[in-house]
Amino acid sequence: MSALLTVEDLRVRFPTRTGVVEAVRGVSFTLGRERLGIVGESGSGKSQTGRAIMGLTPPHADASAKQLAFDGIDLISAPPKLRRDLRGKRIAMILQDPKYSLNPVMSIGRQIVETLRRHERVSRAEARERALDMLAAVQIRDPARVFDLYPHEVSGGMGQRAMIAMMLVAGPELLIADEPTSALDVTVQLEVLSILDKLVAERGMGLIFVSHDLRLVSSFCDRVLVMYAGRIVEEIAASELANARHPYTQGLLNCMPVIGADRHPLPVLDRKPEWAL
Amino acid sequence: MTVTVSVENLSVVYDDFRALDAASVQVEAGESFGLVGESGSGKSTLLRAIAGLAPVSEGAIRVQGRELHGARRDKAFYRAVQMVFQDPYGSLHPRQTVDRQLVEPLAIHGIGDGERRILKALDEVGLGSGFRFRYPHQLSGGQRQRVAIARALILEPSILLLDEPTSALDASVQAEVLNLLEQVRRDRKLTFLMVSHDLGVVTHMCERLAVMQGGRVVERLTSADLVAGRIAEDYTRNLMVASKGFRRKSA
Ligand SMILES: Nc1ncnc2c1ncn2[C@@H]1O[C@H](COP(=O)(O)OP(=O)(O)OP(=O)(O)O)[C@@H](O)[C@H]1O
Ligand SMILES: Nc1ncnc2c1ncn2[C@@H]1O[C@H](COP(=O)(O)OP(=O)(O)OP(=O)(O)O)[C@@H](O)[C@H]1O
Ligand SMILES: [Mg+2]
Ligand SMILES: [Mg+2]
Numbered sequence: 001m002s003a004l005l006t007v008e009d010l011r012v013r014f015p016t017r018t019g020v021v022e023a024v025r026g027v028s029f030t031l032g033r034e035r036l037g038i039v040g041e042s043g044s045g046k047s048q049t050g051r052a053i054m055g056l057t058p059p060h061a062d063a064s065a066k067q068l069a070f071d072g073i074d075l076i077s078a079p080p081k082l083r084r085d086l087r088g089k090r091i092a093m094i095l096q097d098p099k100y101s102l103n104p105v106m107s108i109g110r111q112i113v114e115t116l117r118r119h120e121r122v123s124r125a126e127a128r129e130r131a132l133d134m135l136a137a138v139q140i141r142d143p144a145r146v147f148d149l150y151p152h153e154v155s156g157g158m159g160q161r162a163m164i165a166m167m168l169v170a171g172p173e174l175l176i177a178d179e180p181t182s183a184l185d186v187t188v189q190l191e192v193l194s195i196l197d198k199l200v201a202e203r204g205m206g207l208i209f210v211s212h213d214l215r216l217v218s219s220f221c222d223r224v225l226v227m228y229a230g231r232i233v234e235e236i237a238a239s240e241l242a243n244a245r246h247p248y249t250q251g252l253l254n255c256m257p258v259i260g261a262d263r264h265p266l267p268v269l270d271r272k273p274e275w276a277l
Numbered sequence: 278m279t280v281t282v283s284v285e286n287l288s289v290v291y292d293d294f295r296a297l298d299a300a301s302v303q304v305e306a307g308e309s310f311g312l313v314g315e316s317g318s319g320k321s322t323l324l325r326a327i328a329g330l331a332p333v334s335e336g337a338i339r340v341q342g343r344e345l346h347g348a349r350r351d352k353a354f355y356r357a358v359q360m361v362f363q364d365p366y367g368s369l370h371p372r373q374t375v376d377r378q379l380v381e382p383l384a385i386h387g388i389g390d391g392e393r394r395i396l397k398a399l400d401e402v403g404l405g406s407g408f409r410f411r412y413p414h415q416l417s418g419g420q421r422q423r424v425a426i427a428r429a430l431i432l433e434p435s436i437l438l439l440d441e442p443t444s445a446l447d448a449s450v451q452a453e454v455l456n457l458l459e460q461v462r463r464d465r466k467l468t469f470l471m472v473s474h475d476l477g478v479v480t481h482m483c484e485r486l487a488v489m490q491g492g493r494v495v496e497r498l499t500s501a502d503l504v505a506g507r508i509a510e511d512y513t514r515n516l517m518v519a520s521k522g523f524r525r526k527s528a
Binding site: 014016017018039040041042043044047058096097099100141145153154155156157158159161179182183184185186187188189190193194197212214215216218219220248251252253255256257258259260263264265266267268269 | 291294313314315316317321322363364407410411414415416417418419420423440441444445446447448449450451452453455456459460474475476477478480481482503504515516517519520521522523524525
């Protein structure tokens with residue numbers, strides 16, 4: 001499989017008043033035209049890994065890597081203009097906090113239209129059509145109404161789907177989806193996943209799927225990376241997740257509430273300091 | 278049993294869109310009641326209406342025997358009822374440290390003993406004191422949600438409105454937060470009204486639940502009924518099927 005993305009020894013550091021926070025500490029992986037899941041504890045560096053690949057690390061922080069390459073393009077030495085052009089067009093990221101990431105003073109529809117027109121020469125009318133189609137594709141029931149709503153006027157799950165529509169409308173080759181379905185009810189969640197699934201299977205898109213939902217990741221992804229304290233502690237075929245070796249991964253599987261199981265309190269992880277070494 | 282939160286035939290209309298359409302829910306004191314249903318079906322709107330944050334056009338809301346009118350809620354209301362919002366970024370003040378956001382409710386209600394309460398609240402949600410002076414943008418998604426939960430608990434309310442409280446958390450932290458919520462509910466005899474799209478979480482936390490669709494409550498059942506498949510509505514049944522995970526349609 002030809003690598004679409006190569007990440008080698010990625011590090012992200014934040015200087016703070018109380019010292020340096022090492023959010024990502026030497027992450028390496030390659031991605032083909034496949035579905036790669038990333039799971040891991042809250043705060044383990046999943047989102048910051050995605051942001052660094054996008055070039056969206058906050059300016060006061062420091063991101064470095066031995067290698068960071070997308071489709072043969074060296075992203076580390078790429079000029080800012082090239083990275084901006086790639087972003088949204090060839091590489092897109094669905095951010096974790098849709099309401100925060102959407103522009104609060106622009107209607108949902110206009111944001112999708114503008115994203116499309118930034119990357120493609122299309123007429124206003126055509127852009128509007130495509131934005132409405134995209135909203136319908138992500139199972140928004142009443143696209144024409146939602147098109148004109150502002151972010152604070154949509155529900156959590158609608159905001160999340162608006163963000164997905166905006167990121168898919170320009171047809172990216174690499175999509176980083178950070179908790180893209182965490183606010184969706186299960187039926188809509190599956191519809192959105194099958195859209196992503198089709199893009200991978202039919203258009204050869206590469207997908208990084210960040211999620212804490214192990215049930216989804218094991219049924220949807222090909223491969224899974226497990227992160228803990230800024231590092232990858234385990235890589236495993238998604239179908240083998242149930243046989244994970246790392247105690248963190250095993251613990252994760254065990255502490256999910258399961259329909260029909262009556263376990264009060266739920267088992268919790270006994271985190272060992274050596275996991276974070 | 279006494280009903281502590283009663284929502285009767287409640288409607289909320291935006292322009293000419295009915296976000297809630299004569300929805301009724303009765304929550305008994307000390308119970309944990311779940312709301313599930315389609316995205317956009319009005320779950321958050323129902324919680325927000327109770328908190329005075331949505332324009333009610335018809336129906337009645339009663340909390341601890343008092344009927345609430347309009348959007349005004351007094352101090353006593355917020356002392357008794359706290360809400361954890363679905364979108365923690367929106368509910369935390371972007372330019373205030375975690376510490377400030379926890380101090381503020383204590384100051385408003387004239388509660389002393391702040392230092393001890395803040396440390397306890399942070400500890401309960403699994404955030405060390407290292408997070409105390411950070412700003413929201415310096416936290417991960419799950420850490421922000423835990424700050425929001427700490428802020429709701431710090432006033433020791435008797436009713437918690439929880440909107441997807443753990444959907445941003447990984448399974449290990451989710452288990453800790455769910456255990457914490459169950460424990461404070463038992464210790465302080467709290468009442469929960471909780472939205473979650475995760476049926477595993479809802480059936481774990483709640484004895485009874487309501488299923489919503491299109492602004493209406495379409496089915497009320499116990500978790501035991503749901504688990505046993507004693508379901509009346511097709512929509513509820515679809516939710517159960519979808520909960521089993523993703524199935525690739527074979528080509
Ligand atoms: N601006 C910042 N300053 C200091 N620390 C930061 C900053 N932004 C993020 N961090 C820290 O970096 C670590 C990694 O954050 P990240 O958002 O990548 O976590 P995550 O794995 O996505 O977690 P979650 O599942 O909760 O979203 C966290 O511990 C977080 O507190
Ligand atoms: N300020 C507003 N203006 C217009 N419409 C609104 C406003 N607030 C909410 N709505 C609409 O009300 C409906 C119900 O929204 P609500 O947030 O209650 O849904 P929900 O059941 O919580 O969904 P989710 O699971 O996606 O969070 C949505 O269609 C939404 O667009
Ligand atoms: Mg994150
Ligand atoms: Mg909601």
